[in-house]
Amino acid sequence: MLAEFDLIRRYLMPSQKRLATDGVALGSGDDAALLIPQAGHQLAVSVDTSVVNVHFPHDAPSFAIGHRALAVALSDLAAMGADARWCFMALTLDQRTFNDDAAIHLWMDGFGQGFHGLCQRHAATLAGGDVTAGELAIGVTVMGELPAGRALTRGGARPGDVIAVTGELGGGAGGLALWKRGERDLEHPLLRRYLLPEPRLAAGVALLGLASAAMDISDGLLADLGHLREASGVGAILDKEALPLAEGLESALGRDDAQQAALSGGDDYELLVTLAPGDVAHAQQRLNEQGLALTVIGQCTEALGVQGIAPDHHAGWQHFNEGTP
Amino acid sequence: MLAEFDLIRRYLMPSQKRLATDGVALGSGDDAALLIPQAGHQLAVSVDTSVVNVHFPHDAPSFAIGHRALAVALSDLAAMGADARWCFMALTLDQRTFNDDAAIHLWMDGFGQGFHGLCQRHAATLAGGDVTAGELAIGVTVMGELPAGRALTRGGARPGDVIAVTGELGGGAGGLALWKRGERDLEHPLLRRYLLPEPRLAAGVALLGLASAAMDISDGLLADLGHLREASGVGAILDKEALPLAEGLESALGRDDAQQAALSGGDDYELLVTLAPGDVAHAQQRLNEQGLALTVIGQCTEALGVQGIAPDHHAGWQHFNEGTP
Numbered sequence: 063m064l065a066e067f068d069l070i071r072r073y074l075m076p077s078q079k080r081l082a083t084d085g086v087a088l089g090s091g092d093d094a095a096l097l098i099p100q101a102g103h104q105l106a107v108s109v110d111t112s113v114v115n116v117h118f119p120h121d122a123p124s125f126a127i128g129h130r131a132l133a134v135a136l137s138d139l140a141a142m143g144a145d146a147r148w149c150f151m152a153l154t155l156d157q158r159t160f161n162d163d164a165a166i167h168l169w170m171d172g173f174g175q176g177f178h179g180l181c182q183r184h185a186a187t188l189a190g191g192d193v194t195a196g197e198l199a200i201g202v203t204v205m206g207e208l209p210a211g212r213a214l215t216r217g218g219a220r221p222g223d224v225i226a227v228t229g230e231l232g233g234g235a236g237g238l239a240l241w242k243r244g245e246r247d248l249e250h251p252l253l254r255r256y257l258l259p260e261p262r263l264a265a266g267v268a269l270l271g272l273a274s275a276a277m278d279i280s281d282g283l284l285a286d287l288g289h290l291r292e293a294s295g296v297g298a299i300l301d302k303e304a305l306p307l308a309e310g311l312e313s314a315l316g317r318d319d320a321q322q323a324a325l326s327g328g329d330d331y332e333l334l335v336t337l338a339p340g341d342v343a344h345a346q347q348r349l350n351e352q353g354l355a356l357t358v359i360g361q362c363t364e365a366l367g368v369q370g371i372a373p374d375h376h377a378g379w380q381h382f383n384e385g386t387p
Numbered sequence: 388m389l390a391e392f393d394l395i396r397r398y399l400m401p402s403q404k405r406l407a408t409d410g411v412a413l414g415s416g417d418d419a420a421l422l423i424p425q426a427g428h429q430l431a432v433s434v435d436t437s438v439v440n441v442h443f444p445h446d447a448p449s450f451a452i453g454h455r456a457l458a459v460a461l462s463d464l465a466a467m468g469a470d471a472r473w474c475f476m477a478l479t480l481d482q483r484t485f486n487d488d489a490a491i492h493l494w495m496d497g498f499g500q501g502f503h504g505l506c507q508r509h510a511a512t513l514a515g516g517d518v519t520a521g522e523l524a525i526g527v528t529v530m531g532e533l534p535a536g537r538a539l540t541r542g543g544a545r546p547g548d549v550i551a552v553t554g555e556l557g558g559g560a561g562g563l564a565l566w567k568r569g570e571r572d573l574e575h576p577l578l579r580r581y582l583l584p585e586p587r588l589a590a591g592v593a594l595l596g597l598a599s600a601a602m603d604i605s606d607g608l609l610a611d612l613g614h615l616r617e618a619s620g621v622g623a624i625l626d627k628e629a630l631p632l633a634e635g636l637e638s639a640l641g642r643d644d645a646q647q648a649a650l651s652g653g654d655d656y657e658l659l660v661t662l663a664p665g666d667v668a669h670a671q672q673r674l675n676e677q678g679l680a681l682t683v684i685g686q687c688t689e690a691l692g693v694q695g696i697a698p699d700h701h702a703g704w705q706h707f708n709e710g711t712p
Contacts, residue, residue: 087429091618092540093466093602094433094531099424104412107514108419109528111477113521141418152436152477152526189432194524196438201477201526203434206419215417277418293416 069166069193073174074151084187085147095190097148103207108138114198118257119241120159123248124169126257128176131200134280136184136261137331141278143214143270144206146186146263151177152201154194184263214269214276219294219336223274225360226342228265228333228349230255231283232320233308235327240314251309259331265356266333268348273335282326284368286334291366294336299369300360325371336362394491398499399476399516409512410472420515422473428532433463439523443582444566445484448573449494451582453501456525459605461509461586462656466603468539468595469531471511471588476502477526479519509588539594539601544619544661548599550685551667553590553658553674555580556608557645558633560652565639576634584656590681591658593673598660607651609693611659616691619661624694625685650696661687 075090088096099105112131114120122130132149139146160166181188186204237256245253262278269276275294279286283305291298305324312320335356337345342358349356360370400415413421424430437456439445447455457474464471485491506513511529562581570578587603594601600619604611608630616623630649637645660681662670667683674681685695 087535088538088540092542093463094431094469094529096467096538097430097432098535099428099430101426103424105422105424105430106419107422107473107475107528107530109475109477109515109517109526111479111517111519111521111526113479113519116520138418142421144419148432150432150434150528152434152528154436154438154524190434192434192436194436194438195441196436196524197522199479199519199521199524201434201436203432203475203528204419205432210412210423213413213421215413217417 069170073170074177074188074191086187086189090190095150097189097205100207102210104210104213106139106142106144106206106208106213107203108135109201109203110135110138111199111201120198122257124172125176126248127200128173129180129258131202132177132180133259133261134331135202135204136180136186136263137259137278137280139204139206140262140266141214141276141333142206142208143212143266143276144208145267146184146204146206148189148205149181149186150189150203151191152194153191154196154199156198157195159198184261208270212270214266214273216275216277216290216293219275219290219296219362221296221362221364222339223336223362224339224342224358225287225298225300225362226335226337226345226356226358227279227283227306228262228335228354228356230306230308231279231330231332232311232323232327234259234329234331235323236308236311236314236320238329252311252314255308256329259329261331262333262354264352265349265354268352269333269335269345272341272345272348273337276333276335279330279332279334280328282328283334284325284371287368290334290336294362297363297366297368298360299363300371302371304357304359306355306357394495394518398495399502399513411512411514415515420475422514422530425532427535429535429538431464431467431469431531431533431538432528433460434526434528435460435463436524436526445523447582449497450501451573452525453498454505454583456527457502457505458584458586458656460527460529461505461511461588462584462603462605464529464531465587465591466539466601466658467531467533468537468591468601469533470592471509471529471531473514473530474506474511475514475528476516477519478516479521479524481523482520484523509586533595537595539591539598539660541600541602541615541618544600544615544621544687546621546687546689547664548661548687549664549667549683550612550623550625550687551660551662551670551681551683552604552608552631553587553660553679553681555631555633556604556655556657557636557648557652559584559654559656560648561633561636561639561645563654577636577639580633581654584654586656587658587679589677590674590679593677594658594660594670597666597670597673598662601658601660604655604657604659605653607653608659609650609696612693615659615661619687622688622691622693623685624688625696627696629682629684631680631682
């Protein structure tokens with residue numbers, strides 16, 4: 063195995079010069095990184111592990127694996143309305159799956175590009191890492207900041223609030239279905255949704271002070287709405303026809319499966335938010351300025367449970383590891 | 388598989404009431420934890436992954452696995468002189484290795500006890516976690532705080548500084564050797580050193596303002612001294628006879644192998660520090676008050692390289708996964 067520090071420094075760490083401007087007093091190479099938090103802010107912290115053949119196919123391009131592992135973690139910061147600041151990576155690499163050191167370098171080069179491209183777009187700095195031998199897995203810890211007391215949580219929805227989602231739904235499940243059918247063109251919009259999701263960080267920040275509750279859609283709309291309903295103590299009525307289906311989803315899966323993917327498919331990484339009716343137009347305007355749609359799909363109710371959706375739609379979507387990759 | 392959130396809440400998370408007093412504005416159950424950093428402080432952050440059969444034997448007690456995964460991460464904070472504040476766990480569990488749900492609960496119960504016992508002793512709060520399916524691995528992110536600009540780094544050693552280590556050396560490698568021979572009594576001092584190391588957090592804090600450089604000994608004294616020498620631009624002369632051998636090490640391995648374990652064995656998690664000669668007595672007094680020895684084992688030199696040790700001792704110690712568990 064190549065030396066851990068060499069792999070980290072070559073492919074993962076930005077230069078120390080860059081770090082100095084990013085609130086990093088001391089980066090990789092010592093026992094711990096030293097970070098400089100902003101006064102008056104809270105830290106939003108989340109950890110996510112992506113495991114081969116559970117969260118992504120073993121033969122996915124390493125660029126996509128690096129991008130996706132970070133994207134799903136950053137999505138949690140987006141759901142709080144936090145600005146991304148720093149991230150840490152715990153990479154577990156299985157050297158037995160590589161023919162030689164050159165193959166490791168090639169894989170790491172793509173992986174690092176996917177990871178860093180996303181870091182740069184969201185001003186997140188990789189401030190430390192760890193490389194270990196074992197089954198391929200990427201543990202990512204993300205740290206963001208937001209003004210104290212302003213975070214978007216899951217518990218603030220009130221009866222009468224509107225339910226809305228950013229972007230499009232069902233693309234994660236649709237892309238997975240296409241991958242299983244052998245589609246490998248990363249330019250295909252559904253495959254992009256599945257392998258290269260874009261965390262909605264700017265949208266989360268734009269919704270601070272407008273949304274009454276927010277979370278990201280990782281387990282599927284209905285499952286995640288269930289978490290939000292439980293935390294807020296509300297029910298929901300959904301308008302199935304209003305769901306914004308991902309581009310190409312209906313032609314790939316047919317109308318019924320497309321709706322099912324939008325309701326129960328995971329891996330969309332859009333934001334699910336609730337808003338007072340009077341704040342919807344303002345929120346839509348802010349997100350439209352980012353080129354992102356905010357679609358009203360229902361309303362919070364006092365009566366618990368979900369109305370407007372047949373109970374058979376509540377079944378979970380097939381996970382990657384439950385089918386034949 | 389049991390529901391992720393159930394496992395996290397039952398075995399890993401402290402009560403929300405406890406969290407409120409620990410600088411945690413929002414704990415598990417939302418998209419991210421919200422932490423309240425202290426003004427005027429820097430954050431020390433480190434990530435460590437412990438993988439089954441690489442970092443610990445698959446049949447180690449889950450209590451020890453939980454303790455050890457956190458201990459090796461906290462040890463990095465100790466080496467900076469930071470106070471432990473928060474930690475996050477990314478647990479990957481292989482359900483195929485359990486006969487039934489009851490076996491998972493039994494394992495998790497021991498694991499949680501080992502993890503939380505150490506959290507409590509060092510006032511660290513588990514503020515979030517993630518449970519995933521895959522090969523058993525524990526990723527731990529630890530976050531500590533220390534007054535801005537006061538951290539102990541690896542780069543501050545100067546020629547003439549004394550080299551010293553806390554506690555005892557070689558116990559990690561000695562305990563591993565005993566484990567391979569079939570020893571399973573966790574009360575054996577060497578097995579305790581290997582499976583239940585105690586991170587030197589209080590010692591690190593006590594050395595702030597006294598030590599010129601510090602790091603923890605995880606790869607073995609000579610390897611880690613190499614990192615410190617490189618970061619500081621100094622050489623070293625070591626007194627092999629001065630090495631504080633772990634209790635029972637010489638009788639278990641013989642004199643030569645005991646010294647080799649102290650020089651090149653990993654997993655000791657003691658602190659390696661350098662100090663101006665005039666600060667040694669003061670530092671020893673502070674650590675003695677904690678019941679911990681600080682033993683002078685050499686001195687920093689202008690001439691690079693290491694003197695006092697035969698070159699054949701520089702070979703690395705056998706790792707767990709290189710032998711037959």
